[in-house]
Amino acid sequence: MSQFSEIHLQKETLRVETFSDGVFCIAVTLLSIEIGVELHGDVTNKALTHALLAKWPIYLAYVISFVNVLLAWIGHHSLFKMFSRADNGIIITNGLLLMLIALVPFPTKTLGEFLLTDGLKTATIFYTGYFVLISLGFRLLWFAASRKKENLTHDVTAIQIKLTTRNENVGLICNTIIFAFAFFNPWLALALSFVMWVYWVLFA
Amino acid sequence: MSQFSEIHLQKETLRVETFSDGVFCIAVTLLSIEIGVELHGDVTNKALTHALLAKWPIYLAYVISFVNVLLAWIGHHSLFKMFSRADNGIIITNGLLLMLIALVPFPTKTLGEFLLTDGLKTATIFYTGYFVLISLGFRLLWFAASRKKENLTHDVTAIQIKLTTRNENVGLICNTIIFAFAFFNPWLALALSFVMWVYWVLFA
Amino acid sequence: MSQFSEIHLQKETLRVETFSDGVFCIAVTLLSIEIGVELHGDVTNKALTHALLAKWPIYLAYVISFVNVLLAWIGHHSLFKMFSRADNGIIITNGLLLMLIALVPFPTKTLGEFLLTDGLKTATIFYTGYFVLISLGFRLLWFAASRKKENLTHDVTAIQIKLTTRNENVGLICNTIIFAFAFFNPWLALALSFVMWVYWVLFA
Amino acid sequence: MSQFSEIHLQKETLRVETFSDGVFCIAVTLLSIEIGVELHGDVTNKALTHALLAKWPIYLAYVISFVNVLLAWIGHHSLFKMFSRADNGIIITNGLLLMLIALVPFPTKTLGEFLLTDGLKTATIFYTGYFVLISLGFRLLWFAASRKKENLTHDVTAIQIKLTTRNENVGLICNTIIFAFAFFNPWLALALSFVMWVYWVLFA
Secondary structure, X not given: OOHHHHHHHHHHHHHHHHHHHHHHHHHHHHOXXXXXXXXXXXXXXXXXXXXXXXXXXXXXXXXXXXXXXXXXXXXXXXXHHHEOOOOHHHHHHHHHHHHXXXXXXXXHHHHHHHOOOOOHHHHHHHHHHHHHHHHHHHHHHHHHHHOOHHHEOOOOOHHHHHHHHHHHHHHXXXXXXXXXXXXXXXXXXXXXXXXXXXXXXXXX | XXXXXXXXXXXXXXXXXXXXXXXXXXXXXXXXXXXXXXXXXXXXXXXXXXXXXXXHHHHHHHHHHXXXXXXXXXXXXXXXXXXXXXXXXXXXXXXXXXXXXXXXXXXXXXXXXXXXXXXXXXXXXXXXXXXXXXXXXXXXXXXXXXXXXHHEOOOOOHHHHHHHHHHHHHHHHHHHHHHHHHOOOHHHHHHHHHHHHHHHHHHO | OOXXXXXXXXXXXXXXXXXXXXXXXXXXXXXXXXOOOOOOOOOOHHHHHHHHHHOHHHXXXXXXXXXXXXXXXXXXXXXXXXXXXXXXXXXXXXXXXXXXXXXXXXXXXXXXXXXXXXXXXXXXXXXXXXXXXXXXHHHHHHHHHHOOHHHEOOOOOHHHHHHHHHHHHHHHHHHHHHXXXXXOOHHHHHHHHHHHHHHHHHHO | OOHHHXXXXXXXXXXXXXXHHHHHHHHHHHOOOOOXXXXXXXXXXXXXXXXXXXXXXXXXXXXXXXXXXXXXXXXXXXXHHHEOOOOHHHHHHHHHHHHHHHOOHHHHHHHHHHOOOOOXXXXXXXXXXXXXXXXXXXXXXXXXXXXXXXXXXXXXXXXXXHHHHHHHHHXXXXXXXXXXXXXXXXXXXXXXXXXXXXXXXXXX
C-alpha cells in the first residue's frame, strides 16, 4: 500500500473518530438536561433549600454517568489510536456502541428518579445492565477491529493486542459482576462501580 | 485554476462538511431526549419493570432512526468526498437536507408514541414519507453538484458519477416503495426498511 | 510581524470561529426540540393526521428560523475569513452575537405557538425585533474588527471593506423595515423576510 | 524527547481540548432550552407582551451564565495553551471541571425562576456557590498541571506560571467573596459578579 493511501485511510478513521467524539460529548452534556427543581406551595428560602437537597439522588446519578461516559470516551480513544482504517465491521460495531452511548441519559434519569423509591432494585438492574451492554459494545468493536491485521497500524505489537483484549474482557466481566450484584444488593452494586473507577484511574 | 485556489476551495468544502457533520451528530444524539419513564400510583420494582418494558415502541423507533441517520451520514460523506468546492447550488440543497435531518427526532417521536395505537398507519406514513423527503434532499444535492464539472474533484470518473446517480435514484425509489406500503400495511413497511438496511450495509 | 506569529494568530481566529460554528450548529439543531404532537381523547388515524397538519405554524417557524440561522452562519463565516486575529473587541462583540444566536429557539417557539392566535402581532414583533438585534450584533462585530487595520488579513482590499460595511448596513436596515411592518401587518412582515432571503441567496 | 513524540503528545492535548470545547459550547447553547412563554386564559397581544416581559429574570440569568461560561472557556483555553501533554492528573481534574460546566444550566434555571420569589437568597447562594466550585475546579486543574515541569511547554516562563497561579487564586477568592455576600444581600452579590466581568474583560 502506498504511503499516500495510508494517510488517506487514516483521515477516514479520524472522521469516524470525530463523529464519535461528538456523540460522546453531546451525550455527556445532555445528562444535565431536565435536572431542575420545582416548588409547589409557598416559596421560601427554606423550602427551596430542602427541595435542592432532596434532589441528591439525581446529582449522584449525574456524577456516576458523567464519569462512566468520560471513561468510555477515553477507552474509545485508546482503541481508535490503534486503528489504521475503518472497515465495515468497525463502522457497524462503532455505530452500535454510539447508539448505546447516546441513550445513557435514559438509564441515568431512571436511576436518579427511583433511587429512593421501592423501584430501586429495578432501576439499578437497568442501569448496571445498560453498562454491561456498553462493555459488550466495546468488546465487539475490538473484535471487529482486531480480527483483521490491516485494521491496525503497523506499530501495534502483538503484546498490545493481547493486553487490549484482556482489558476489554476484564471490563465486560467486572460490569457483569456488578450487574449480578444489583439483583441482590443495589447499593453494593453502585459502590462496586465506584471502586472500579478508582482502580481504572489509578492503573489504566 | 491554480493549485493554491483548489486547496482553498477544498477548505471551504471541509467547512460546510464539518457543519453538516455537526448537525448529523447532534440530531442523532437528540433522539434520546424525552425518552424516559414515569410511574403513577405505587412505585414498586414490578411496576417499574413493566413501565420500562412497555416503552419498547419508543426504543424501536430510536433504533430505526439512529441507524437511518447514521446511514444518511455515511451517504452524505461519500458525496462530499467527490466535491471540489461548494457553490451556491450545493450550499442551498445541502441546507435543505440538513433542515430535514435536524427534524428527524419529530417523526421518530411520533412513530414511537403511536406505534401501538389506532394512529399506527398515520404515524408510519408520516415517518416513511419523511424519509422519502430526505432521499429527495440527497437526490437534489447530487443534482446540484453533478450538473457542473467544476464542482467535482479531478479524480472522479464518469463511471463513479453514473454509479452515484444510480445509487441516489435507487435510494429514492426504495423509500418511495416503503412509503407506499405504509398506506396498506404499516408493519410490512417497517420490516422493509430493515431489509433495506441489511442490503445497504452488505453491498454499499 | 514574523510569519510564524501570523500563523499563530490565525490559529487563534480559527479557534474562536470553531466555537462559534458549534453554537450556530447546536442552535439550529435545537430548533427541532419540543416539536411534537399530542393527542387527547380517542387516538385514530384521522385524529393524528389532523393533529399533525394543525401544527403547520410550528413547521413554518422552524423553516424560517433554520434558514435565518444558516444565512447568519454563512455571513459570520464571510466576516471571519477577513480577520487575521481576534482581539478583545472582536471576542466581546462575537460573544454578544453568539448569545443572541443561541437563544433563537425562544422567539421561534413563540412565533410558532402564537401565529394563529390573537397574539400574532406581539409574536411577530418579538420575532422580527430579535433579528434586528442579531443584525445589530453583526454590525458591531464588523465595527470592532474593521476599526483596526491589524485585525484584517493583508489581502483584504479597501473595496472589500467598503462592500462589507454596506452589506451589514443593508442587512440591518432591511431587518428594521421588516420589524416596522410587523406593527401594522405581521403577515406582510413575514412575507418580506422571505423576499429578503431570495434576494440574499441570488445576489450574495 | 524526540521532536516527533512531542508533536504526538501535543496532538493528545488537542484532543482533550477539543472535547472540552465541545462541552463548553453545548453547555452554553443548552442554557436557552426551556426558555419559553406560556399563556393561560385569553391570548391577546397585550397578554403575550406582559408574559414576555415578566420573564426578565430568566433572561437576566441567561445573560449572566452565558458570559460566565464564555469567560470560563477563554480561561480554559489560556491554561491549555501552556500544556505540553495531558497526564492523568490533568485528565481527571479537567473531567471534574467539565462535569461542573455541563451542569451550569441547572443553577442558571434555579436563579432565573426564583429571583423574584422569597427563595431569592437560597437561589443566589446556590448560584454563586456553584461558581466557587468552578473556580476551585480551575485551581485544581492548574495545580495538577503546574506541579510537574513536563506538563508545560518549553516556552512557558517562571513568571507566566506565577502570574497564572495568582490569576486562578484571585478568581477563586473573588467568587468566594461574592458567595459570602449572597448570604446577606443577594442583589449586591449579583451586582459584584457584573463588576468582576468588566474588570476581567478590561484587564485580562
